[in-house]
Amino acid sequence: xxxxxxLILRKFRNIAGSRYEEILKSYREFLLTEEEMxxxxxxxxxxxxxxxxxxxxxxxxxxxxxxxxQKVTVIYVIDRNTYRLIRDTLGEKDAEKFRERESELAExxxxxxxxxxxAFGLNWSREIVFAEKTEYVEGLMNDYDVLVIGKQYGxxxxxxxxxxxxxxxxxxxxxxxxxxx
Amino acid sequence: MRILVLVxxxxxxxxxxLHAFSVARRKGAKVVLFSVLDRKEVRAIAFxxxxxxxxxxxxxxxxxxxxxxxxxxxxxxxxxxLELGREEGINCSFRIVEGSARERILEEANSGKYDxxxxxxxxxSGKTRIGSLLEDVVGFIEPPVIIVR
Numbered sequence: 001x002x003x004x005x006x007l008i009l010r011k012f013r014n015i016a017g018s019r020y021e022e023i024l025k026s027y028r029e030f031l032l033t034e035e036e037m038x039x040x041x042x043x044x045x046x047x048x049x050x051x052x053x054x055x056x057x058x059x060x061x062x063x064x065x066x067x068x069x070q071k072v073t074v075i076y077v078i079d080r081n082t083y084r085l086i087r088d089t090l091g092e093k094d095a096e097k098f099r100e101r102e103s104e105l106a107e108x109x110x111x112x113x114x115x116x117x118x119a120f121g122l123n124w125s126r127e128i129v130f131a132e133k134t135e136y137v138e139g140l141m142n143d144y145d146v147l148v149i150g151k152q153y154g155x156x157x158x159x160x161x162x163x164x165x166x167x168x169x170x171x172x173x174x175x176x177x178x179x180x181x
Numbered sequence: 182m183r184i185l186v187l188v189x190x191x192x193x194x195x196x197x198x199l200h201a202f203s204v205a206r207r208k209g210a211k212v213v214l215f216s217v218l219d220r221k222e223v224r225a226i227a228f229x230x231x232x233x234x235x236x237x238x239x240x241x242x243x244x245x246x247x248x249x250x251x252x253x254x255x256x257x258x259x260x261x262x263l264e265l266g267r268e269e270g271i272n273c274s275f276r277i278v279e280g281s282a283r284e285r286i287l288e289e290a291n292s293g294k295y296d297x298x299x300x301x302x303x304x305x306s307g308k309t310r311i312g313s314l315l316e317d318v319v320g321f322i323e324p325p326v327i328i329v330r
Binding site: 065151176 | 192203296316
């Protein structure tokens with residue numbers, strides 16, 4: 001682990017000197033504190049995908065290899081809100097058809113990701129979940145150190161917006177590091 | 182693996198650098214600390230001060246001093262990070278350029294030289310809404326991006 005104290009001390013060695021405590025009191029939000037600068041070890045990674053996420057690039061797997069986490073959990077999220085919308089407008093049968101097709105797609109995507117994780121020697125588990133796409137991921141992040149998510153998760157991109165609004169929300173709410181691809 | 186770290190001098194960008202170091206240490210990745218200095222930031226302050234001042238020459242001198250201080254401040258941060266990284270055995274270098282932050286960052290990040298970009302969630306103004314950063318910069322960066330808090 002990088003020695004954080006040395007960075008803090010060095011930064012102010014020739015600048016603030018003995019005034020460090022005084023400056024810290026007045027401008028805490030701009031300064032590094034030991035607690036804030038602690039880089040936690042990455043032991044667990046959540047990789048959330050859906051039909052819009054696209055292929056996970058090799059660079060992400062190489063990054064995960066660098067983290068060497070004890071566990072990588074890959075989830076494919078089937079959108080419960082879309083299911084409800086189809087059920088309420090087109091009926092139960094069509095809603096179930098949507099769910100079946102999504103499950104087939106999930107299997108295909110998860111197989112590709114799992115193969116890549118195997119190739120990089122990473123321990124993984126996988127799950128297909130039927131949930132609300134943002135809240136579910138945000139909730140799970142209490143138990144993980146890093147979130148990996150595609151910029152298009154939840155919605156296709158447009159010419160003007162390269163990051164989906166769902167990802168916007170997730171990045172703003174999650175307090176852990178987020179890897180966007 | 183080559184990692185680009187965006188450093189604007191803020192504590193968040195320094196934390197991003199430390200995160201990059203912790204990734205780099207494990208498998209010997211190369212880290213490049215990258216900073217963009219935008220003179221418009223100090224010109225904007227100088228312009229607003231000029232509206233209330235009778236002495237334009239004094240404001241111009243202030244602008245020049247502020248610009249030099251801005252450069253020095255970023256260089257100090259980069260130097261500290263470089264020393265720390267090298268002490269930790271990390272292969273790291275730096276690059277400081279001048280111009281529009283968004284343009285220069287996208288140019289560097291998308292140059293094909295990097296496998297990963299690491300940046301802080303917030304900038305020099307401290308904790309603010311991160312929406313504009315995501316929309317204006319991250320959305321256009323081609324390699325995977327880690328947003329560090």
